Amino acid sequence: MNFNTTNSTFRQLLGNGLTYRVPAFQRDYSWGEEEWDDLWQDICALFEEHGEAAHYMGYLVLQSVNNKRFDIIDGQQRLTTLSLLILAGLKHLEDLIDANLDPADNAKRRDQLRNSYIGYVDPVSLVALPKLELNRHSNKFYQTYLVPLEKLPMRGLNPSEHQLRRAFLWFRDVLDQKIGRDEDSGRELARFLDALVDKLFFTVITVNDELNAFKVFETLNARGVRLSATDLLKNYLFSIISKEDSHETELSALEGRWERIVGLLGAENFSDFLRVFWNSRHNLVRKAELFKTIRSHVSGREQVFALMRELDFAAGVFAALRDPSDPNWNVEESKAFSSIQLFNVTQTLAMLLAAHARFFESDRKSFSRIVRVTAVISMRYNVICSLPTHEQERIYNDVALGISSGRLSSGAAIVDALSEVYPDDQVFRSSFASKEFRTTDSGTKRLVRYILRELERQVSGANFDLEGQTYNIEHILPQNPSEDWSHITEAKQDRLIYRLGNMTLLESKANRNAGNESFESKSTVYASSDFQITRSIPEQYPIWDEQSVESRQRQLAKLAIGIWKL
Known part of the structure; x- marks a missing residue:
């Protein structure tokens, strides 16, 4: 795998003429006030007395073939937010200039910061030559209004543009509160930003193609870093279409299909669905090889559209399954x-x-x-x-x-x-006869209720609704045995409590009355139960011990063969 890993400060990331691009079809800017405030609090803590020397911003996954221009595979939310923070600082400097507060020096500071971290703006046309380009839903607003610090429109914005506007205004407000507006505010702001860009650092992983990017995704996911393989696949498929000069309506239709699928399944489930879909019609592919396999099969415009049509239909079936x-x-x-x-x-x-x-x-x-x-x-x-x-x-x-x-x-x-x-029946009966379920969590309790309900239906023909609070799982040898159960050693108690043969169904009130009582007391309660599998316990077992549990579970295993069979 051809990739490079370095630690870089924000200053180093944006220096030496490097530029960054959010792929056109990557997800929109979505950070909100909670994320802005978390970042701002971390930044402010850096400048407190005895504050940390630096703040770790996590991984950036970039793709590049020339190490000058980079596609942001993961990290666009953080880089975009920091860019908005810098732009808010530039706007604060312009406000100081307009207020005639050290205007000449503040103009120099503004231009220097812009050239270093935002990009060059032509003084005549005011067209930006930016260090950062956003995706197709965000870039026009970013370049037209935010980079040149134009007056921001309030209407006609898509959700991503609206969120960019909100973020910019939010950081402008917190900077105004922190820096203030007096003769020395420009110097203080420049000192703050100049120190900040050296205190924020990233682990930067640079890869040379989509396949390596996907492998990095898999590795980071295994270590608990949440990245979106869904975004990576989308970028690959849509890059094929955009390279072939497709009409904008085709791109919109394709994106509409994609958003419908993700909306139906959720981004977290999309990669699971994609693997299930692929394996339903191809040789088994493991998760780590999925992207490589799809890329080898899908390389042209017609194949992309065909795949998206099939995915669109199959997603609804997958959700229904x-x-x-x-x-x-x-x-x-x-x-x-x-x-x-x-x-x-x-x-x-x-x-x-x-x-x-x-x-x-x-x-x-x-x-x-x-x-x-x-x-x-x-x-x-x-x-x-x-x-x-x-x-x-x-x-x-x-x-x-x-x-x-x-x-x-x-x-x-x-x-x-x-x-x-x-x-086969022999293997199933043997496993059932020794099975235990630790009913200490809700999922296992639901499973045991289901098994006992089906056993009851097989015996009595009755179909009980166990979803409510009317009935409970009864442990014949209690989960917390009293002295009445001292005839069974503690070591054996631990082995027996969660055996299926030690469990039955019982009405909730009766279950509370039975509690940790002796088997003799419980037998009276069992005898009047609605459940035949429970009423039969005192009829067949005068005492309750290890042999009783084993015997009852073997009986239940015989019943189970007749229930779960082809």
Whole structure:
């Protein structure tokens, strides 16, 4: 990988004729008052007595082929904000000049600061030759009004321009409060800014192409630095279109599709969606290789538009696959999707996306069957047997590829292909008979409620609604055992409390009454429960010990085989 890493102050970043450009289709300026104030407080702290010598501004990821002109891959919000701070300082100097406060020297200070950190402005045309260019929604306002310090319009601004205007005025106000307006204010402001540009420093990573930029993104993300791979992909795709002299309406239409997708999914979910989409019709690609793979397949204008049309449609399906209440699903499908969501299984998504494209309109019965089978497999493979997910993902991808290519053309063929990730009854029963769930968080509690509800339905045929507060999970051997449970050693108690065989369903009031009481006292409560799986406990077990837990869980495992089966 060809990249360079340095530490640079703000002065060094903008010196030696270097220029920076926010790619035309990168996201708009979005910092607000909270971020401005955080930065300002950090800056002011630098100038307090015993203040820090410098303030670290984080990573900048830049792309360049000549080390003179740089595209800002990550860091535009910070660089733009600092530019607005400098411009607010220049405006303060102009106000001092207009007030006839040391006008000659303040004019020199203004020009020197502008040339150093903003860029040259032609004195006749007032056209800016800037050190910083913003994106297509922001640059015209920035260059036309902010850089030459023209009077700012109030109407007809897009959201990004409005936010730039607000930021500039906000920094103008705080500088006015800090510096004031007297004969020596210009000198104080120049001293403040001249010191500040040496106190702000960045870690600058410079790469030579989009692929290396993406690899840097992946590395920084692994270390907890939040960067947007979504923005990087957008820049690449839109750069292809803009290079081919596309009409502005085409660019707007393309951007409209992009914004619709991101608006539907959210920027955080877009990269997950993109990988699922790609893997639903191509060989399995790991996240780190996704950008490289897409770039190798998409290099021309027609390919970009085709990809965006496909992404636009698939995004809605992807969102629906993760929403069991989506109106497109029938009752059976909705139930299956609820289970998959509860199990927190995502390896299925590429296969389900391919199945939707192939069967949803033409063969709904097969689609419903595939969804139902996927839920059963997820229960067996992921929830109970806890088998390796990387192998499962590989098999699901192979099935997805088979669906997309036409190799697997029927629901029966797909179910047969999925049998490779379907643990057989013996493996499932063995794993179920020893399974434990630590019900110490809400997600695990919901999962255990679901399992116990399905077991109850299998026994009694009743379908209880467990979403409210009417029913609770009852731990027969309590989570905090009293002396009544001293016949079970503490070591065994720890092993037994969270076993499925030690759990049942109980009415909330009865659950409170049972509390940490002895098994004899609890049995009286259980005998009058609404749940047959609970009423049967005192009927079958005169005492509650390790053997009882083991025996009951083996019974539940036999029931489970009949519930979660193909």
